[in-house]
Amino acid sequence: MMHMLQSALALLFAAAVLYGMQHTRPLYSDITSPIVSSGGMNKRVEARAFALSLDSARVARVLNVETFGKSKTYTSSGVWGVVEGEAEAKFETLGLTSGEWLSRTGVRYVLTDRVPATIEMMPGDVYQPGLPRRVLLMFEVPEDAVAGGTVVVARTKLLPLDDEIRIATNVSGKDIEPAITIRRNEERPPWTVLPQR
Amino acid sequence: MDSSPAKVTSTRRGYWLSMMALVVALPAALAAQTWGSIKDWHSQHVRQPISVSLGQPIDYAGASWTVTRFTRLAGSAGSAVVLAEFEALAADPEALGSVPCEVRLSDGSGREWRPTQFADPVVRKQYPEAEQRSLCGGMAFAATEPGKPARMAASFSIPPAASGLTLSIALYSGLPSYLSVSEPRT
Numbered sequence: 001m002m003h004m005l006q007s008a009l010a011l012l013f014a015a016a017v018l019y020g021m022q023h024t025r026p027l028y029s030d031i032t033s034p035i036v037s038s039g040g041m042n043k044r045v046e047a048r049a050f051a052l053s054l055d056s057a058r059v060a061r062v063l064n065v066e067t068f069g070k071s072k073t074y075t076s077s078g079v080w081g082v083v084e085g086e087a088e089a090k091f092e093t094l095g096l097t098s099g100e101w102l103s104r105t106g107v108r109y110v111l112t113d114r115v116p117a118t119i120e121m122m123p124g125d126v127y128q129p130g131l132p133r134r135v136l137l138m139f140e141v142p143e144d145a146v147a148g149g150t151v152v153v154a155r156t157k158l159l160p161l162d163d164e165i166r167i168a169t170n171v172s173g174k175d176i177e178p179a180i181t182i183r184r185n186e187e188r189p190p191w192t193v194l195p196q197r
Numbered sequence: 198m199d200s201s202p203a204k205v206t207s208t209r210r211g212y213w214l215s216m217m218a219l220v221v222a223l224p225a226a227l228a229a230q231t232w233g234s235i236k237d238w239h240s241q242h243v244r245q246p247i248s249v250s251l252g253q254p255i256d257y258a259g260a261s262w263t264v265t266r267f268t269r270l271a272g273s274a275g276s277a278v279v280l281a282e283f284e285a286l287a288a289d290p291e292a293l294g295s296v297p298c299e300v301r302l303s304d305g306s307g308r309e310w311r312p313t314q315f316a317d318p319v320v321r322k323q324y325p326e327a328e329q330r331s332l333c334g335g336m337a338f339a340a341t342e343p344g345k346p347a348r349m350a351a352s353f354s355i356p357p358a359a360s361g362l363t364l365s366i367a368l369y370s371g372l373p374s375y376l377s378v379s380e381p382r383t
Contacts, residue, residue, distance in 0.1 A: 093311035129308040130356035131276055188274050 032160035047163035054085035057169035060180035067118040067184040081139040088132040097123040100152040103145035112140045147173030246377035258371030260287035277357040278317040284346040294338030302353045305361025312351035
């Protein structure tokens with residue numbers, strides 16, 4: 001009798017453990033999510049394959065782009081975020097094709113595709129080990145996504161368990177400039193953000 | 198329920214035999230399941246270098262290869278530029294042209310550079326003929342007449358302090374072997 005009771009209890013215990021495991025199982029997307037390295041502005045944040053530092057994050061209502069002597073104005077129902085910094089590959093030549101603005105509420109905005117390719121944005125460049133390179137990221141986001149926003153950079157969005165760097169910007173949402181101009185340069189750095197601060 | 202000593206012994210033996218079989222069967226099943234991945238990983242990561250000197254021809258992947266130049270130049274924007282020129286004399290250039298080719302430069306600390314898409318202005322200025330050459334692969338072999346070598350070049354942008362440089366040329370049909378050339382001492 002005692003033996004049967006023991007067996008029944010063991011069976012119940014096993015069932016409870018299995019039930020618990022089934023309901024606390026992480027999603028596949030959680031298991032394969034990127035390995036995040038975080039930091040703040042003006043700090044070099046190191047991931048395994050690359051390092052990134054951001055030194056400027058500005059927000060404006062209007063974006064002007066000047067290339068080859070021509071100027072074009074980009075308006076938006078939201079605002080423009082212009083972020084600059086420096087990226088460096090650590091062990092092998094790589095590209096940084098994924099850049100996102102992560103709002104405080106968790107909404108992700110990818111890099112804008114409205115700005116012409118004559119302005120070198122981060123995904124268009126190649127990063128060589130030991131040769132830090134200036135990076136430019138531009139986002140078009142709603143005004144309420146600005147305050148407390150985080151810039152998220154990865155080699156690609158598609159690679160599971162790869163590096164991801166998250167840098168919290170110090171943009172408050174109150175200091176929105178009326179307009180920012182990005183001017184293409186023929187020499188390095190390949191662009192200038194105006195008005196200069 | 199029969200609980201004679203003989204029956205109990207036989208049950209126990211069966212239990213332990215099953216447990217031991219599990220110890221063998223489980224790793225065997227895992228190995229069988231992942232064999233393809235292990236082979237893929239091996240072919241991608243395990244490589245055997247064939248050391249070559251500058252100017253020395255060597256047979257590799259169905260062609261005779263010669264690295265003709267491996268030189269370091271002062272590049273723009275504080276970087277150094279490494280220019281490598283090499284040629285391959287193939288019996289069947291067309292067949293070789295369909296094989297992917299990988300050229301890399303590595304240093305003593307394990308960093309690895311891929312060739313730059315556009316050569317640095319210094320290459321254009323000092324070695325204009327090298328700039329006309331294709332990167333290793335289909336294009337270079339397609340433009341070659343049989344009996345003449347395919348001439349190729351690769352330039353790299355590296356930090357000036359990088360030392361112990363090694364150039365590697367790998368054709369997928371020649372893997373796991375690849376050609377490895379050390380930077381000549383000046």
